[in-house]
Amino acid sequence: MVHSDALVDTEAVELIDPGKGKWVHYALTAWENTWPLLCLFVLWEIVARSGIIHEALFPTVTEVAQTIVRIFNEGILMRDILSSLTRVLLGGFIACLIGTVFGLIMGTNRFAEKIIVPPLNFFLSIPGIATFPIVILFLGITETTIIVTLGFEAGLTVLVNTWMGVKSVPPNMLYAGRVLGARGWPFFRRVLFPAALPSIITGYRLGFSRAWRILVGGELLVSIGTGLGYRIFLAQDFLQIDVMYAGVLLIGVFGFLLERVALRSFEVYTVQRWGMIREL
Amino acid sequence: MTKLLVQNLDKSYIINEGFGKRSRVHALRGLNLEVNEGEFVTVIGPSGCGKSTFLMVVAGIHPFDSGVLLLDGRPISEPGLDRGVVFQDFALFSWMTVRNNVKFGLSMKGMPEEEQHRISEHYLRLVNLQDFADVFPHRLSGGMKQRVGIARAMATEPEILLMDEPFGSLDAQTRKSLQTQLLDIWRETKKTIVFITHSVREAVFLSQKVVVLSARPGKVVETIPINLTYEERVSLSGPLMEYERRLENLIEQQIKGDASMRPVRQPPLAQSPDMLEHEMLD
Numbered sequence: 001m002v003h004s005d006a007l008v009d010t011e012a013v014e015l016i017d018p019g020k021g022k023w024v025h026y027a028l029t030a031w032e033n034t035w036p037l038l039c040l041f042v043l044w045e046i047v048a049r050s051g052i053i054h055e056a057l058f059p060t061v062t063e064v065a066q067t068i069v070r071i072f073n074e075g076i077l078m079r080d081i082l083s084s085l086t087r088v089l090l091g092g093f094i095a096c097l098i099g100t101v102f103g104l105i106m107g108t109n110r111f112a113e114k115i116i117v118p119p120l121n122f123f124l125s126i127p128g129i130a131t132f133p134i135v136i137l138f139l140g141i142t143e144t145t146i147i148v149t150l151g152f153e154a155g156l157t158v159l160v161n162t163w164m165g166v167k168s169v170p171p172n173m174l175y176a177g178r179v180l181g182a183r184g185w186p187f188f189r190r191v192l193f194p195a196a197l198p199s200i201i202t203g204y205r206l207g208f209s210r211a212w213r214i215l216v217g218g219e220l221l222v223s224i225g226t227g228l229g230y231r232i233f234l235a236q237d238f239l240q241i242d243v244m245y246a247g248v249l250l251i252g253v254f255g256f257l258l259e260r261v262a263l264r265s266f267e268v269y270t271v272q273r274w275g276m277i278r279e280l
Numbered sequence: 281m282t283k284l285l286v287q288n289l290d291k292s293y294i295i296n297e298g299f300g301k302r303s304r305v306h307a308l309r310g311l312n313l314e315v316n317e318g319e320f321v322t323v324i325g326p327s328g329c330g331k332s333t334f335l336m337v338v339a340g341i342h343p344f345d346s347g348v349l350l351l352d353g354r355p356i357s358e359p360g361l362d363r364g365v366v367f368q369d370f371a372l373f374s375w376m377t378v379r380n381n382v383k384f385g386l387s388m389k390g391m392p393e394e395e396q397h398r399i400s401e402h403y404l405r406l407v408n409l410q411d412f413a414d415v416f417p418h419r420l421s422g423g424m425k426q427r428v429g430i431a432r433a434m435a436t437e438p439e440i441l442l443m444d445e446p447f448g449s450l451d452a453q454t455r456k457s458l459q460t461q462l463l464d465i466w467r468e469t470k471k472t473i474v475f476i477t478h479s480v481r482e483a484v485f486l487s488q489k490v491v492v493l494s495a496r497p498g499k500v501v502e503t504i505p506i507n508l509t510y511e512e513r514v515s516l517s518g519p520l521m522e523y524e525r526r527l528e529n530l531i532e533q534q535i536k537g538d539a540s541m542r543p544v545r546q547p548p549l550a551q552s553p554d555m556l557e558h559e560m561l562d
């Protein structure tokens with residue numbers, strides 16, 4: 001991937017492919033990212049059709065897809081998707097923000113590190129699901145309960161990764177920033193944050209994947225009435241196997257899109273373009 | 281006029297060895313040095329003797345234990361834009377283009393954008409990298425990276441330039457050409473420069489004064505003024521060779537740990553016979 005044209009006019013640089021334009025490139029990238037998944041779906045279809053597993057327990061992909069279209073047309077699915085997405089994005093976004101800020105502080109301030117590490121390890125080992133009943137006591141059966149619990153757990157993950165990322169930045173990089181007069185906020189924003197970004201992005205990845213996991217359990221436990229997780233468990237009560245599969249499939253698809261479209265693009269545009277992570 | 285005054289500088293690192301066990305490594309002990317305004321001073325000494333440490337202390341990055349450290353008569357306690365640093369391992373910001381690396385110090389000063397651009401352009405030209413302004417550093421060669429490092433350090437127009445083996449990792453040709461460039465830049469700008477190197481030839485070629493440090497803990501063994509004209513330097517004249525030979529000898533003795541070369545204040549490591557002899561001679 002060539003991101004800069006600055007070298008093109010020198011004799012040593014030769015253009016070997018002008019590219020086929022932005023949209024073709026996007027289409028190719030989309031294909032590259034989806035074909036292994038599509039293969040998996042084809043495999044699923046084959047196994048389901050072969051009858052190895054009882055069809056009532058394991059519907060085909062096409063059946064599940066039809067179910068998705070059906071419940072979409074019934075109008076409930078859109079609301080489920082929107083409420084689940086809102087919860088994950090809102091909780092995840094707050095988690096990234098707070099986790100990053102505290103991680104940066106923790107990685108630079110000895111005192112902050114000493115204070116935060118013990119409670120951090122304490123909370124890290126408690127699954128978010130286990131805290132739902134307690135949070136419900138205080139916040140009731142509300143959106144806030146889900147978002148707070150989910151944000152808390154995702155935030156811890158972001159925090160650990162940011163903290164470690166900051167601590168592994170080569171000291172000379174930080175010295176260079178300080179010697180050039182960066183201190184306080186500009187130092188954090190223009191030196192520390194980008195220097196630790198490869199690891200911070202990993203934190204966001206893991207944070208969001210944790211957010212999805214807790215979401216599904218949370219929607220059940222809080223029985224909030226909407227959401228993909230809620231739909232799955234409701235379908236279980238009514239033995240609507242195809243709806244269960246539809247819910248699971250959709251969660252996977254949205255998780256995949258969030259990672260590949262948002263986080264991966266961010267990564268390509270930042271740390272990969274800067275040569276901080278290798279491009280394979 | 282004295283620009284940088286260093287008296288009896290001690291600097292040690294505390295090392296955590298685990299289980300609460302800690303030890304102290306003396307990197308510099310009783311270092312004395314004086315750098316005049318506009319002077320080009322080179323510090324030379326065996327690996328691990330504390331050269332980088334000394335530079336980082338002057339840069340204000342590392343605190344020192346005791347002694348006097350004055351820049352223009354004011355004590356140094358933290359980093360400041362009056363000192364520019366070129367790092368041994370470049371330490372470029374990989375997330376900024378070459379130009380933005382050079383502009384960084386200026387933007388920290390709060391300088392208007394056009395002026396930042398104008399100054400960065402000037403320094404990029406000075407190091408001959410104007411065509412690479414919009415490239416990210418990972419696409420540059422080692423020599424090019426170091427030139428960015430030099431441009432970045434000079435752009436803020438510091439009072440004194442601290443350079444830690446800037447050409448250490450370069451090939452002979454690039455090195456030679458950058459040395460000449462640096463000498464020209466120095467003649468033009470009359471900057472005060474403290475330059476660290478392993479190479480005797482580089483030291484003699486560039487500087488007006490060569491300071492030889494002892495093995496760790498570093499302290500000044502000898503200061504040798506280099507009285508050569510610009511022409512004598514670039515033509516690698518006989519007098520230049522003479523200086524080189526003298527310095528080579530001096531450093532060789534340092535590495536061998538010749539007792540007569542040991543700084544007097546250093547505690548005897550072992551009571552070797554020549555050590556005793558040395559003390560009796562005193």
Ligand SMILES: Nc1ncnc2c1ncn2[C@@H]1O[C@H](COP(=O)(O)OP(=O)(O)OP(=O)(O)O)[C@@H](O)[C@H]1O
Nearest residue numbers: 293295305307326327328329330331332333334496
């Ligand atoms: N961060 C540190 N912690 C502990 N000890 C250190 C640290 N940095 C340097 N030292 C010690 O201080 C001594 C001086 O190190 P320094 O990097 O200043 O050497 P140097 O003269 O620059 O060597 P070189 O020529 O190889 O770059 C070394 O012997 C090293 O063991």
Ligand SMILES: [Mg+2]
Nearest residue numbers: 331332333368
């Ligand atoms: Mg060094």
